[in-house]
Amino acid sequence: MSKARIAVSRREFIIRSTTAGAGFALGLTLPGLPRTALTAEGTGGTDWAADPEGPEINAWVVIQPDDTVVIRIARSEMGQGTLTGLAQLVAEELECDWSKVTTEYPTPGENLRRDRVWGSFSTGGSRGIRDSHAYVRKGGAVAREMLIQAAAEAWDVPKAECSAEASVVTHGPSGRTTTYGQVAKAAAKLWPPEHVELKDPEDWELIGKPVKRLDTLDKLNGKQIFGADLTLPGMLNAAVKACPVFTGKLDSFDDSKVRDKPGVRAVLAVGDNAVAVVADTWWQAKTALDALPVTWNKGPHADLSSAAIDEMLDEGLTSGEQVFVGNASGDAEQGLAGAAKTIEAVYAYPYQNHATMETMNATAVWTPERCEVWCPTQDGMAALEAAAEAAGLPIEQCDVHKIHLGGGFGRRGAFHDFVTQAVLIAKQLPDTPVKLLWTREEDMAHGHYHPITKCKLVGGLDESGDLTALKVRISGQSILASVRPEWMAEDGSDPVTFQGFHADGDHAISYGVANLLVEHAMRNPPVPPGFWRGVNINQNAIYLECFIDELAHAAGKDPLAFRRKLMAEHPKSLAVLETVAEKAGWGKPAANGAHRGLAVVKTFGSYVAACAEVSVSDGKVKVQRIVAATDPGYAVNPQQIEAQVEGSFVYGLSALFQGECTIENGAVVQSNFHDYPSMQIADMPDVEVIVMPSGGFWGGIGEPTIAVAAPAVLNAVFAATGQRLRRVPLKSVEL
Amino acid sequence: MATLKINGERVDVDVDASTPLLWVVREQLGLTGTKYSCGIGICGSCTVHVDGAAVRSCTLPVSELAEGQEILTIEGLSANNDHPVQQAWAELDVPQCGYCQPGMIMAAAALLTENAEPADTDIDAAVTNICRCGTFNRVRRGIHLAAEIKKNGGAS
Known part of the structure; x- marks a missing residue:
């Protein structure tokens, strides 16, 4: 078979698949809605799908005649910088001019049509880069080879004599040059090479460089469109209210009271548990909904309270029922029995809401043949599945247009309740785009909350004050049991519950303890749990790192020295811990009479540590300074890592000081930022970030540091006051 | 009306x-x-x-x-994204998700109009916006940098 014939068949494939995409978009009854306008405003891209002759080199790379490099990004940008980091990975191998790089999101529907060429769209678990670096770099490398080959063929010279740099191909012997833009169309017709060599990390020029984010400028002048900002021609706006009691249903509503209010177009049941008002503007919809008389069928959990949940968890601290082992070595019971001294403590961590700044929202248009959705989502494919299911249409007749998120933190990944609702509303108003936007109150009432747990720890010290036995009993909620039962282990346990306690892997314990037993008594109250930035390492790191501090003090030892002795087998963890201790001046007095606390974890594949300095006066804790170190293996963009580490202290310390959702009468008590407060700039400590990539592995960035924020501060509070605070949040604690 | x-x-x-x-x-x-x-x-x-x-x-x-x-x-803050606060924000790559940033920038710009060289305590008192991604440290540095840009005759 000749090269030309292969090339033609490949070209046909691309034309066929992209034409399908264009036809799909045009098939929608949205008069006057150019796809380009949508992507330019909504998803920041070009009109590639409508241009089957466009110079797509491969799924990841499009080169325009003017040398613009469009890099396709499957994962979602929600502030964490993944968009820029992934583009750096592709561009590194592509050898393109970074100043010419732009990005776009392919749609999940396009991904399905092209046999999932972009792989996973899921953006969570700090996996954006560490899970996809290999194939996105390969995408860049393959495109580079095709561009070089196209130039070589145009010059009729051996490809081996040509090289590429900064979007320019050079023929070495003759010195001739051409640009990617000039050869892109020819390159697009070539069959991709089967094998490409990825660069040795030592040769990286763009990976590891603190380049600026690609998405900053539009975020400075209001141009960046979030889901909540989307406007489509003829669009109506919806406000929704679901039964505030978990698992409760909609009983009835009296729309005669609001039907005649200005702008109101429809009052609709949404599924079996919610009601929506649809109006010309959202403010009209919201005020009409506030005035709508609604009765609820509250269901079996109408009496649920935090006190009852508390009892349930307390029982689990000692019970033998539904108990799973997450890690065990030696004999913890025997070790404790033989210990010279034993210490025991019980910690507690509450429900917390993600509280993304942008409330849940989605815009949908439904016809009997098509359904399209525009939404901020951490997982475009999951959003598409939710849309298709609610639409009652084959998935091939649906698509989702991803929009930058006004915060995700896990709320917009595994759950697309907002998509389901938007589609269910749109389905009742065919041919009409409807934007659904939740109020903050709805967002607080219908979260998928950080799960609630308690933890009892018992530690045994020998005569010389070394830790010889440790027993950890977690009691509380499993995320997987509710959200991903198919991911649970065969014995019915939830491995995610044990983050930070595992024997090995991405979330391994950082200490070697001769006699160790870590258990989980699964207790699942009827409050929907979810993956919450950091997931279970947030509370597990408090439990372990604060208790280790307790043990060190009980042993009369310095907390750093006590830890060091347990970390012989964990040199990377020890390295970040030693680094923060040294940089903070551990062992020397802190400025302004502040006191210090330490914490270290391995989580999401990265090694992180923090040393916090706090002062306490008038009963108030002031976090003065934090030194934080991160070893993520490879550091793709150090300045974005710094931003994520700094930001992790805002999320982690907001959770420590203020974050708590309580339950009364089956519903969440807190309703907005007045009773679910979040940190402000005045509370923010100085943060010194040390990025210390040791190479050889790819660790996550967006979540790990959250885990060390709270325990480092709690240990410093103990150093300052002698008080051991074991219940989060601290807002009601008197010091 | x-x-x-x-x-x-x-x-x-x-x-x-x-x-x-x-x-x-x-x-x-x-x-x-x-x-x-x-x-x-x-x-x-x-x-x-x-x-x-x-x-x-x-x-x-x-x-x-x-x-x-x-x-x-x-x-309406600037015609070309070049208000000193916008310049400083671009220089320091302040936004993360960016949703709170228009409000943050407007708060910072108003503060600088009132107080050309705000101290950290002035920033604490004037900028009470919530940011869940956690841009506060760069916001603070951004306000100080914007004050400098303004002092040196940067566009306003």
Whole structure:
């Protein structure tokens, strides 16, 4: 078979698949809605799908005649910088001019049509880069080879004599040059090479460089469109209210009271548990909904309270029922029995809401043949599945247009309740785009909350004050049991519950303890749990790192020295811990009479540590300074890592000081930022970030540091006051 | 019906008098840079300037605005994204998700109009916006850098 014939068949494939995409978009009854306008405003891209002759080199790379490099990004940008980091990975191998790089999101529907060429769209678990670096770099490398080959063929010279740099191909012997833009169309017709060599990390020029984010400028002048900002021609706006009691249903509503209010177009049941008002503007919809008389069928959990949940968890601290082992070595019971001294403590961590700044929202248009959705989502494919299911249409007749998120933190990944609702509303108003936007109150009432747990720890010290036995009993909620039962282990346990306690892997314990037993008594109250930035390492790191501090003090030892002795087998963890201790001046007095606390974890594949300095006066804790170190293996963009580490202290310390959702009468008590407060700039400590990539592995960035924020501060509070605070949040604690 | 002066232009809007300025700006005028987040005047995502002062627009009914009052939204802060605060924000890559940033920038710009060289304590008192991604350290550095840019004659 000749090269030309292969090339033609490949070209046909691309034309066929992209034409399908264009036809799909045009098939929608949205008069006057150019796809380009949508992507330019909504998803920041070009009109590639409508241009089957466009110079797509491969799924990841499009080169325009003017040398613009469009890099396709499957994962979602929600502030964490993944968009820029992934583009750096592709561009590194592509050898393109970074100043010419732009990005776009392919749609999940396009991904399905092209046999999932972009792989996973899921953006969570700090996996954006560490899970996809290999194939996105390969995408860049393959495109580079095709561009070089196209130039070589145009010059009729051996490809081996040509090289590429900064979007320019050079023929070495003759010195001739051409640009990617000039050869892109020819390159697009070539069959991709089967094998490409990825660069040795030592040769990286763009990976590891603190380049600026690609998405900053539009975020400075209001141009960046979030889901909540989307406007489509003829669009109506919806406000929704679901039964505030978990698992409760909609009983009835009296729309005669609001039907005649200005702008109101429809009052609709949404599924079996919610009601929506649809109006010309959202403010009209919201005020009409506030005035709508609604009765609820509250269901079996109408009496649920935090006190009852508390009892349930307390029982689990000692019970033998539904108990799973997450890690065990030696004999913890025997070790404790033989210990010279034993210490025991019980910690507690509450429900917390993600509280993304942008409330849940989605815009949908439904016809009997098509359904399209525009939404901020951490997982475009999951959003598409939710849309298709609610639409009652084959998935091939649906698509989702991803929009930058006004915060995700896990709320917009595994759950697309907002998509389901938007589609269910749109389905009742065919041919009409409807934007659904939740109020903050709805967002607080219908979260998928950080799960609630308690933890009892018992530690045994020998005569010389070394830790010889440790027993950890977690009691509380499993995320997987509710959200991903198919991911649970065969014995019915939830491995995610044990983050930070595992024997090995991405979330391994950082200490070697001769006699160790870590258990989980699964207790699942009827409050929907979810993956919450950091997931279970947030509370597990408090439990372990604060208790280790307790043990060190009980042993009369310095907390750093006590830890060091347990970390012989964990040199990377020890390295970040030693680094923060040294940089903070551990062992020397802190400025302004502040006191210090330490914490270290391995989580999401990265090694992180923090040393916090706090002062306490008038009963108030002031976090003065934090030194934080991160070893993520490879550091793709150090300045974005710094931003994520700094930001992790805002999320982690907001959770420590203020974050708590309580339950009364089956519903969440807190309703907005007045009773679910979040940190402000005045509370923010100085943060010194040390990025210390040791190479050889790819660790996550967006979540790990959250885990060390709270325990480092709690240990410093103990150093300052002698008080051991074991219940989060601290807002009601008197010091 | 209300007559407002927004970003230098006089506009008539046909809304219920109790409608908050936020929703007039977003839904009547299509200026979606000003964000909704809490709706109760706490988080600051909806911050605009009224006669140069930073206000929470989500709890300000249009009926409380007098006809001549100058309302400035993020879209009107500069013609070319070059207000000193925007320059500083670009230089330091301040935004993460960016949703709270228009409000944050408007709060910072109002502070600098009032106080050309704010101390950290001035920033603490004036910028009470919530950011869940956690941009506060860069916001603080950004305000100091913007003050410097302004002092050195940067566009305003």
